[in-house]
Amino acid sequence: MHTIRLDPLGEEHLDGLAALVDDPDVQRFTRVPVPPPPDMPRRWLARYEQGRLDGSCEGFAVVDRGTGAFLGLALAPAIDQEGRTAELGYVVAPGARGRGVASAALSQLTDWALSELGALRLELIIDVDNAASKRVAGRCGYEREGMLRSVHVKQGLRADVEMWARLAERRIGYTQAE
Numbered sequence: 001m002h003t004i005r006l007d008p009l010g011e012e013h014l015d016g017l018a019a020l021v022d023d024p025d026v027q028r029f030t031r032v033p034v035p036p037p038p039d040m041p042r043r044w045l046a047r048y049e050q051g052r053l054d055g056s057c058e059g060f061a062v063v064d065r066g067t068g069a070f071l072g073l074a075l076a077p078a079i080d081q082e083g084r085t086a087e088l089g090y091v092v093a094p095g096a097r098g099r100g101v102a103s104a105a106l107s108q109l110t111d112w113a114l115s116e117l118g119a120l121r122l123e124l125i126i127d128v129d130n131a132a133s134k135r136v137a138g139r140c141g142y143e144r145e146g147m148l149r150s151v152h153v154k155q156g157l158r159a160d161v162e163m164w165a166r167l168a169e170r171r172i173g174y175t176q177a178e
């Protein structure tokens with residue numbers, strides 16, 4: 001697998017973010033608005049900086065361990081602290097695709113969410129046509145739970161999406177207090 005590390009998203013990643021928002025696959029398969037507003041990279045960063053403070057989300061840059069180059073994003077766009085559940089996501093810069101970066105990033109992000117967040121359930125919401133992303137999910141131990149039809153993804157886009165999830169334990173039962 002590719003040698004990467006996850007760094008907390010910061011000002012130094014604004015150029016990297018700017019290079020992602022115009023990519024056709026990012027526009028097709030993520031919640032980035034189309035067309036992206038000119039200040040989209042800064043909005044993206046502000047959202048994750050705020051989320052880090054209030055615990056509602058967390059964002060990391062995926063960085064090449066050797067060169068320090070920005071390769072993409074590993075995100076927890078929605079964290080439910082009480083429910084110990086998080087939605088995760090990932091984006092790889094077009095020039096870095098096809099060599100295991102997303103799989104390495106999701107693997108590290110999953111470890112972080114299970115250990116640091118103490119999450120019991122991790123979710124990925126993947127467009128039915130996003131074959132590469134489904135491959136990444138399966139490789140990292142996520143299982144497809146089902147398909148949700150005509151989900152509102154963003155303005156102007158409803159899509160059929162799949163719910164993929166990974167649990168901290170194989171099965172968590174509900175224990176009723178006696």
Ligand SMILES: CC(C)(COP(=O)(O)OP(=O)(O)OC[C@H]1O[C@@H](n2cnc3c(N)ncnc32)[C@H](O)[C@@H]1OP(=O)(O)O)[C@@H](O)C(=O)NCCC(=O)NCCS
Pocket residue numbers: 025026029030089090091092093096097098099100101102103104125126127130131132133135136
């Ligand atoms: C999806 C995405 C993150 C994958 O990044 P990546 O670094 O290329 O992923 P990896 O190299 O780790 O793995 C991709 C896997 O999908 C496979 N793949 C790539 N394109 C494919 C396609 N069109 N159909 C089927 N499989 C495909 C690759 O062969 C690889 O599988 P393998 O390692 O078993 O051969 C990247 O394409 C991306 O950023 N897309 C736009 C944003 C996005 O869709 N994010 C996910 C939202 S849920």
